[in-house]
């Protein structure tokens with residue numbers, strides 16, 4: 429999508445971090461942006477701050493892990509701006525627990541916010557983008573954890589899911605004039621390590637991460653890396669460029685490229701082991 433000026437974007441998780449960075453950069457590029465988030469106060473502030481820059485933006489509160497609320501947010505966006513061209517499925521949470529500590533509540537929360545919201549986002553906004561015939565773009569925020577595991581089972585599963593969904597939809601939606609990209613950030617300076625601030629009550633109690641042992645050390649390391657992470661505005665700039673140039677994968681840095689190479693090497697090794705065998709007799 430080359431010409432962004434005058435187009436409309438709907439961005440989830442836009443009150444903080446990466447979503448805020450994307451919303452800001454798109455607004456600066458002349459895109460009308462509907463910011464969507466579950467955290468009302470942060471959302472109101474984010475919208476007010478952007479309006480001070482003369483951007484054409486508005487906000488809508490929604491818990492994206494509820495399909496009905498996402499649908500209502502889409503309706504509000506159409507009522508406000510008429511058309512939607514760009515969907516950014518970005519809202520997400522860190523957590524889900526590790527082996528031995530996960531619970532149904534932590535799985536349900538992680539799958540609901542990180543994965544089902546993306547499925548529903550596509551389902552609800554895809555036809556809206558198609559309807560006006562001007563083309564559009566869908567960007568979904570996965571993670572490097574969508575390509576290599578290590579952030580915790582539930583988080584990894586949802587992020588692999590977002591990558592899989594995006595790769596498949598890129599092929600399926602191209603003939604319909606919709607570009608599809610998946611954003612796979614490394615460590616970004618956001619509030620992700622404080623995701624529990626936004627647990628919808630219906631999921632039940634989400635346990636705090638452990639304070640001792642290897643998992644606690646891991647969480648401390650991630651907290652440290654996130655606190656010194658990449659500026660979300662830099663990520664926003666990459667997303668804008670990715671939309672304009674129709675990139676399929678939007679990465680933020682090369683830190684984890686060697687680990688992804690290792691994963692591909694292990695997969696290739698699996699194929700090498702059975703090369704030459706005859707499975708069909």
Ligand SMILES: NC(=O)c1ccc[n+]([C@@H]2O[C@H](COP(=O)([O-])OP(=O)(O)OC[C@H]3O[C@@H](n4cnc5c(N)ncnc54)[C@H](O)[C@@H]3O)[C@@H](O)[C@H]2O)c1
Pocket residue numbers: 440441442443444445446447464465466467470490491492493518519520521522541569570571572612613614615616617618619620621622623626654657
């Ligand atoms: N920060 C990183 O290092 C990093 C790395 C890789 C991927 N990501 C992904 O980036 C995305 C954005 O996270 P972030 O790092 O900016 O964290 P963040 O906590 O700063 O922002 C996430 C936003 O999503 C909102 N949100 C949470 N639950 C919601 C719900 N149910 N409905 C609507 N909005 C909800 C929050 O209120 C918040 O504004 C997530 O999908 C996350 O998994 C982050």
